Amino acid sequence: MTIEPPAFEHRRPLGPRDPGDAWVVAPTGERYWGAFGAAGLLAYDRERGVLLQHRVTWSHHGDTWALPGGARHEGESACDGALREAQEEAGVPDGAVRPRLMSVLDLGYWSYSTLVGDVVEPFEPVISDPESHELAWVPVDEVDRRPLHPGFEDAWPRLRELLPVRPAVVVDAANVVGSVPDGWWRDRAGAAGRLIDRIGGLVGAGVPAHALGLPETTWFPHVTVVVEGQAKATQTSAPDLDIVRAAGSGDDTIAAEAARLVRSGRSVTVVTSDRGLAERARHGGAEVRGSRWLLDLLDLLE
Known part of the structure; x- marks a missing residue:
């Protein structure tokens, strides 16, 4: 899950800005990145495990591990948003991952969609923006041994149980x-x-x-x-x-x-x-x- 601090929007590269790159403020004051919600990809390789992103220090909950993901664009489906963000942040090639399920955390005023997909064409992830310390394939049994982003930590037990369901x-x-x-x-x-x-x-x-x-x-x-x-x-x-x-x-x-x-x-x-x-x-x-x-x-x- 991508929930970014206010400083994050000043660190993005200069260029065209999508209307989705904006904050949503909860009734209780929390801020969530993505005016149209956010989405991330859980790419699952049965041999290597799950593709995780080691988030940079300056990001919200920096130095934790989570899924590649970010704000959805205006009019963009959750599936397309998750695949686009994974490509932008981790170099996931077109067609390398086949969608299997979509899990949605819907807070009413903001949502985060996790696309679980099976790797059908093996690939090596590539850091392609300033948001990652590292990208790694992590065996399923070792995911919760790493310091996880709180949102992903909450979702991981449920998502892990679904990995064998095909x-x-x-x-x-x-x-x-x-x-x-x-x-x-x-x-x-x-x-x-x-x-x-x-x-x-x-x-x-x-x-x-x-x-x-x-x-x-x-x-x-x-x-x-x-x-x-x-x-x-x-x-x-x-x-x-x-x-x-x-x-x-x-x-x-x-x-x-x-x-x-x-x-x-x-x-x-x-x-x-x-x-x-x-x-x-x-x-x-x-x-x-x-x-x-x-x-x-x-x-x-x-």
Whole structure:
């Protein structure tokens, strides 16, 4: 969490100033940096641990360790703000971290959003502004052995408990498409493609935690869409999800994909209203949601 002293704003490099670079004063007098709230990135590498920033002495709670982060820009999402700040402060490359969940501390008058993301392209952090003594990958078991920024110290136990939680969603595309009488039978590939494009938007926006039965605010699950029959010819531009084209039975492929993800440690939700497939999915360790569950999420997003 970034809560800066008044002196901080005089130490920033000269240049264009975003309206978000301003103070919010709480009713009790505390000052919080970020007129539109603030955001930070908890980049998690399963081999190396968590990327932490050793804050410079002159900063608020100087010489403590916390996450790269700072004030959000006007009109900027919390996810974009966290990734931008991590890039500016620690040189995190584009595409190196895949969002997994968003945790939000909302005080009503100010908020801090922590984006937890998995490192998918290993990188070495680079100090690129005057706000860091050091940047380091810290093993999870060693994080609380360091002097932590009070805000991060309060949040760390809860965030640490969530690191093993890796949700995944497997979608029975034929079942979802067939649940809406919109003429899909005339163009199954086109109908499947439209569904996949809609799901791609949901992947980017995230799924509300309550919809997955998980804590915190928003999750960005790994999504797999299984297509079969004529729908295998579908063309789509959705890059952030996996498309599995069933070679034979769609149900067999969905059950096998769900079981594989469960074995890999994922918390799996299968989307289907087919009773037989639902039973197979549950037997393999997955949760099941009906087609309407997904369609309602897509409608809400749009």
